[in-house]
Amino acid sequence: MMSQVHKRTCHICEANCGILVETQGRKVLSIKGNPDNPLSRGYICPKATAIADLQDDPDRLRAPVKRTDDGWEEIDWDTAYREIAAKTASIDPDGTASAFYRGNPSAHDYALVLQSRHLQRAVGAKRSYSASTLDQMPHHYVQYKMYGHVSLAAVPDIDRTQHLVILGGNPMASNGSLWTVPDFRGRVRELHARGGRVTVVDPRKTETAKVADHWVPIRPGTDTALLLAILKNVLEEKPDLRLGLSEVCDQSLDPVRDALAQFEIAQLSAFCGVSEADVAQMTAPFIGDEPAAIYGRMGVSVCEFGALNHWIVQLINLASGNLDREGGTMFPKPLFDLVGLNGPGGVSTVETVRGTLPSVMGETPMVAFADEMLREDDGRIKVLFVQSGNPVLSAPDGQRTEEGLAKLDLMVAFDPHITETSRHADYILPPCGPLEKDHFNMFFGPLSVRNFGAYSPPTLPLEEGAKTDWEIVSELAIAVHAAKGSAAPNIQHPREQLDGLLKASPAGMTLAEVEAMPDGVDLGPLEPCIKDRLKTHDQKIHVAPAELLADVARFAQTMNEVPEDALRLIGRRHVRSNNSWLHNSRRLVKGPDRCTLMMHPEDAKLRGIDDGQTITIQSDITSIETTAEITDDMMQGVVSLPHGWGHNRSGLSWKTAANHAGVSFNDLVGTKRFDVLTGNAVLNGIAVSVEPKEAALVS
Structure with missing residues (x-):
């Protein structure tokens, strides 16, 4: 049998690298980087080569399984749907005691994203949990407050910057996180070749710090002090906004400057353990004329002042004149315009057994997840659907999470494996192998270092009896509607939905046109576009949201506490x-x-x-x-x-x-x-x- 080479996008992480998959029948012979992909330029990391392991994994479930007194029993799809639907309708007919948890892989499957809502609506579940409140909600909160949309991100233009400062991020390991930047090492080499510098702030000398010019250790959880010190220095040197930015801001930086007046650089330096000399060195690029960008990720997100940290990061780029500037931080305009086509999201509150908690994008924070399963009143979660997630290992207090899962009346997991989480399920519905699905980088175009988009058809045909994730959730949704006696919606095929969404995006391409370009659609480097991208009601950057200004005072109080x-x-x-x-x-x-x-x-x-x-x-x-x-x-x-x-x-x-x-x-x-x-x-x-x-x- 002749071998074939298929061009597709790696779906594992946010880098979305272009790959060449060589197959012979159903056997994967090799997976290599695609040198003609304009975004990844031939680069891949070891994760891409592991796609073959995922496809052929002998431990991967090939059919639905049901928990019995004797262990797991294989059942057919129709039986699984019918039993799950009947139990869902019986245990929680109105959905008030049901919840969904969505894990990280969900965001890498455009078809599942488009179809999952049908199942949640059929169940009637109002409570949604996801990995987002474990690592990234501060980004979405600040983007919504400042720019008017939870997904409107300003990413570092690494391909043209001269100075890059990274706090709590490790793109050498992650290939970018909430920043799609494949071949980070190669891009740093190019930055160095044009005379640029990289500084990494992290308590550990990470893989990224080892390719940087300067590593600055910092005490965990104190990044706010360092960021305030840098911003305070920038505001002293650049009191006025750059022409062009001032026109799109709702006010001056005076309220921010006033809030920072209570701090002294020496005090902030001592608190975070970063010397004043290092603070000055990190400030220097942001008061100079060359383009510079500051980027913060996990280390500054998963702490008590995550939102405050990301707001200050945005303010440093704004105040220094580097927001919406080539070589600074810029807003991508990808092939698929998630920001222009989707609602802005929002910030509200949610009632839990532990009291009122913030809710971003309609989600309940994961810190309340176990509590809501273990509470002993009518608000207890009785029915849980876990979609591509493993909260036992990813949520705080995994042991208590397991206690909560064990108390559920019904748990359904959509997972190819029996994992630390899905082993508690009553039913596991396994999707097909990854090479049997199509792929489109829906969520990651708006985070990319280049305006780009790519569609990949399935590399392999479905195995007999296998189903894609979107088929499973949509078919189960129809079964739940039938069990409840309600009318099922007309479910449109994801390809048709994607085609319509692409046509409605600024590039206006059809899916057929995109599919005909297997190396991806390159729309060029990032470009200044802030006036067109803002989604606030007044089309202005909201410089100093009241909640974030107030959080500066909350942080100031912690500086007096003895650790x-x-x-x-x-x-x-x-x-x-x-x-x-x-x-x-x-x-x-x-x-x-x-x-x-x-x-x-x-x-x-x-x-x-x-x-x-x-x-x-x-x-x-x-x-x-x-x-x-x-x-x-x-x-x-x-x-x-x-x-x-x-x-x-x-x-x-x-x-x-x-x-x-x-x-x-x-x-x-x-x-x-x-x-x-x-x-x-x-x-x-x-x-x-x-x-x-x-x-x-x-x-």
């Missing part, structure tokens, strides 16, 4: 993993153990810990055991454990992952602390103690 004397735990990720869902790929998990606790040599010496020794990590929630990795890459007083591991719960069927289980970072994290403006969980700067396992046993 607990403890090591501070931060997370990390690796280019060979993706949150909790690639650990069954042999080619990714092979090699040395990566689920280690990194710690500074002095911290290890003080506690009598040797490299490679088994240690116990204790938080105020629980304790876990792992291996110590002693390294100068860590700031003293800070330790780092990767997130997304812990595939060692009883009943796990993932054979490969079970041999590389690791431990779960989130078992150590409680739910009491969160960003009060967004409800985003605090997953950074967790107070822990660390000691040798033997010492822990004695104590």
